[in-house]
Amino acid sequence: MNFIRWGAYFDDYSYSLKSNILEFIIHIPFAYFNLYFLLPKFILNHKYKEYLFWLFASIFLAYMIRTFLTYYLITEDIWPETNKDYKPYNINYIVAVVIGELYVLAIVTSVYLTMVWINERNRNKALIESQLKIKLEFLKNQIQPHFFFNTLNNLYSLSLQSSSKVPEVIIKLSKLMEYVLYDINDVQCVPLLKEIEYISNYIEIEKLRFSDVVSIFNIESEIENVQIPPLLLISFIENAFKHGGVNNKNLIIKLNVQIIEEQLHFVIINNFNPDTKTKLKGGIGMNNLQKRLELLYKSGFILEEKVKFNYFIIRLQIPLQYED
The missing domain is CATH 3.30.565.10 (Histidine kinase-like ATPase, C-terminal domain)
Structure with a gap:
């Protein structure tokens, strides 16, 4: 969807396809790292400061990898969508990348937590039914x-x-x-x-x-x-x-x-x-x-x-x- 949307918007499907492939290659490990490492290790243990530190550290790493690969593999104009010549460490570009990563992370985490909640609810329901069955059998x-x-x-x-x-x-x-x-x-x-x-x-x-x-x-x-x-x-x-x-x-x-x-x-x-x-x-x-x-x-x-x-x-x- 991003490929078609941005390709049509800027009339540059080649750049849109390459940039989206690159972004999703970075999004996927970043999202799983948050779901299966950061959340269980810090959020479930109520270590919120440590979570925020490692979250933004991983976002910074994702920014560095994305910027480096974009510059050397796709285009030296790392943010052509703005029609301006932005350098890799420009504050506007950094903010845009961070917001983009947080946006993807929020969607993925919401879906994951919803699935966890549904599974936990079903497990608790099955457990309650099992306990009731055992109690009824005892009575x-x-x-x-x-x-x-x-x-x-x-x-x-x-x-x-x-x-x-x-x-x-x-x-x-x-x-x-x-x-x-x-x-x-x-x-x-x-x-x-x-x-x-x-x-x-x-x-x-x-x-x-x-x-x-x-x-x-x-x-x-x-x-x-x-x-x-x-x-x-x-x-x-x-x-x-x-x-x-x-x-x-x-x-x-x-x-x-x-x-x-x-x-x-x-x-x-x-x-x-x-x-x-x-x-x-x-x-x-x-x-x-x-x-x-x-x-x-x-x-x-x-x-x-x-x-x-x-x-x-x-x-x-x-x-x-x-x-x-």
Whole structure:
């Protein structure tokens, strides 16, 4: 562009081509010297005076090389663009060369720093996503030993009673373990139907221990293609058994699933003992759930709790995810 612009302006394409080739031969090493030596060595270490010294020292060297080569290889009239006879060390010529070098340097450095900023932003974004994934995986894995610890306690209680229900509990537990170990391994989402089946198996295990438990599962919408993060809803069920009824007797659990305007609405209602503290922030499972929801959806979810007529009600609303 410079070659064409100045060649047309002064009607001297030969001089314009030679002078531009010479200038860019000097610009290139000067620019890389600034980017890969001066900036890292001085600017990143906050040595600004040293940077300015070496910057102008290198500009002076570039001026000397450019003037020498122009004089001996191209023309003795080192600045013909001005239509004046300038000598190599004229102050106007020195200022013009310095400004030209700084102009090129500013453009190159701006492009380079923009590229560095974009790469650093992408790297930080990838790092944050990786950290969130690790944290989510940790929270998901934390649920599993917590849940199986509770279930094994149930199984132990039945074994002490020499109950005939023990084999059936073991079979149900094996299905739950199969889901946790294989079905949700290294996946971000699972079919909602699978998660409901998992919850149903858990409830059936609890029913074997507490025969007077009543559960009602109501699905009001088409959910075949709906996906949710694995083990997201089990904490609600555990919470209901933990705080519901009177010593888990006469426990009533109602679960409702509905799709409204691209949102999954999950509601669980259970009776509870007013003397038992029932709070979202109590217990590993509910604490875990709150953290996972914040990591997964940030502020894009609704989690509410309330008490009405000795019934504890939790409502969860999350954005829908579909099967590919």
